[in-house]
Amino acid sequence: MRTQTRVIGGLLVAALFTQLAACGTLFYPERRGQIDGRIDPAVAAMNAIGILFFVVPGLIAFAIDFATGAIYLPGGQNAQVAPEALQNLVEADGTVDPLKLKALIELHTGNSLPLDNPSLIQHSGSAEQLAAYGLRPAA
Structure with missing residues (x-):
């Protein structure tokens, strides 16, 4: 029983950590800094699962992913000209x-x-x- 409790606790801690760190930001750090684009359905689904199980961390995950731009699919390169x-x-x-x-x-x-x-x-x-x-x- 003690091992089973540790495994469940470890899974719970891992799930909370990924939700607090935001799925897109954690799994796709190269996407950070994007301003807009098409939303990655996989990242949105992972964040939505976080809302189903842990409402506050799931909402925080969505907020972080939108704020960092990691929720968006990688697009083409943009260049701004003065x-x-x-x-x-x-x-x-x-x-x-x-x-x-x-x-x-x-x-x-x-x-x-x-x-x-x-x-x-x-x-x-x-x-x-x-x-x-x-x-x-x-x-």
């Missing part, structure tokens, strides 16, 4: 120079994009979008 760097891309007539854009993307991401691909769809922006980046529309 608005000052984007000002060099816009020509005097308000169009974007595709060669400069390609060079800027390659500089920040390390990936060369085929901007001459015929299946590439280009959308025009509004003056408000340009103003948000500190650019002046010219037309």
Whole structure:
């Protein structure tokens, strides 16, 4: 009986530890720091099991996983570009120079994009979008 009690106690401690540490944060530490994306159903299910058995630790696990971003599936790489760097891309007539854009993307991401691909769809922006980046529309 004493061994059985120790095994049950050990399992209970392990379950509480994983819930307090948050499943996604514990099992996928490389995912921490993500801001958004698709939610990993496995991590959400593990956190939900924690809510079923231990309500407070399960809620804490969800909160930690959302706060750290470990609940999200790994996505593609993101690169943010300063608005000052984007000002060099816009020509005097308000169009974007595709060669400069390609060079800027390659500089920040390390990936060369085929901007001459015929299946590439280009959308025009509004003056408000340009103003948000500190650019002046010219037309």
